Amino acid sequence: MRLFMSPVFTVQTLLNIAAVIIGSFLFSVGVNAFMISGNLGEGGVTGLAIILLYAFDISPAISTLVLNGILLLVGFRYLSRRAMYYTIFAVILMSFFLGLTEPITLQTDEVMLNVIFGGLFIGMGNGLVIRIGATTAGSAILGRIAHKYLDVKIANAVLAFDLVVILLSLTVLSVEKVLLTIVAMYIAVKVMDFIIEGMNPKKAITIISKHPEMLGRLINSEIGRGVTMMSGKGFYAREENDILYVVINKNKLTRLKRLIKKYDENAFVVVNDVNSVLGSSFV
Template identity: 30%
Template sequence: MARKTTLSVKRIFLVLLGSLFMAISVNGFLIPHKLLSSGVTGISILFNYLLDIPISLMILILNIPIFIVGYKLINREFIIISFIGMISLSIFISLTDNLPIFVDDVLLATIFGGVLSGLGAGIVFTNRGSTGGMDIIAVILRKYFSINIGNTLFIINALIVLISSFFFGIKLALYTMISIYINTIVVDKVQEGLDRKKAILVITNKYDEVTYAIMNQIHRGVTLLEGKGGFTKDSKKIIFCTIAPFQLAKIREIILKNDQNAFITVLDAAEVVGKGFKNKE
């Protein structure tokens, strides 16, 4: 059987879909109310407001040197899929240039523009790509200078908001800041919130009974870790198991039924890859 390529049709399609959502956010919600986006797209919108340069063209111009540097310094596959994302975003922004104004209220435009943009960006990031621009710069800074990506993007976006306030007033700048913040929250939710799992750690003296019950009633595999009591110095078996959130109540019931003195810790987990969960690509 042929090996599945990392640049699959599905992955490219989802990057295109995410780029389309971002373009609709720009032309349908942000631009009609003189709002900005984050990163290179935000800078391109600013040039459009001030100099009437097409946003799609400005995105291409600003990204050319970034991709040249990125191609030499970071993962080629990431650069290729990001190039697809950048080109598609530029094309979709051009194609959706004449969208009608979806909402007249600037606050609603701020909220839904941020949500739709974050949804699109989240889809692109989940497929291990980007739409170029500041994302590539941030990856380079993290790789070679150990500078946090989040801090880099925050500083860049803060500068965009500051410039926006100078040209368009503090009110629209604050709306832009709200939109960027919502964008960030939605990106995180798309990348992690849609694939949330629960990781269970159980310390029990009846690990055989608990392990057997979990595997036969929940149908999830478990791993036994070696532990040692900090006070008693007694050796302990620690049960580790990853489950879907809806299985939490059931597994808790099973554990306590077999050992009422069991110590249970529940942790949030995301992007769980392996047998029984997401397949490796």
């Protein structure tokens, strides 16, 4: 009883664990039922595991566990303690589900079904795992290492590693299958971004206007959002300006742009993506 009353087992923690379980299962179904069934490849460690399957008939359930285990030992220092726990959990579950779903295959004469649904399931699985702050190990850890020592963006490093694996896939796959694999990976990335950002991503708007008081009141009354006003100074003219900052739902962005243009055509507006907003006042 005390164990479940511990702060470690909060509702959010249980939801995160559920997300890792569901995400790992969806990822495994995408790999086995669609990618491998369609004789396709993948990027990262899973791609290497599929190459080993095609070349030496080694189960991806085993090879992913070994390869990810090595990467975790090498790169554990680049993950926070929380991310490390969830990542270890995700790696073990993915290997387990890859073994469990091996018998699941989709035999079809239309390989594009494998491409589309393989990318869909893999993207959903990865998105659920990454959304809660974990990683799927593999290229993510290599990307962090490259970022630290080579000063490159993590996303670019991960993409580079995935492309290397795709090129290695040419040793066991035809050029046509490799190109179809790239299409599936593109779908997976888009689905993953959608899962991470949510169905209605937020936008942060910065507005520099000659009429900040009026725009602030209009945004508050017509858009229904609170506005933060900050003081700023132009670097060249050293002119003092009030800067408006507001976070809104994406579906209200067009209305906001029209409102700003209507009352101040010369306003300088910057729109940024926001993946997460904390605070009880934001619905």
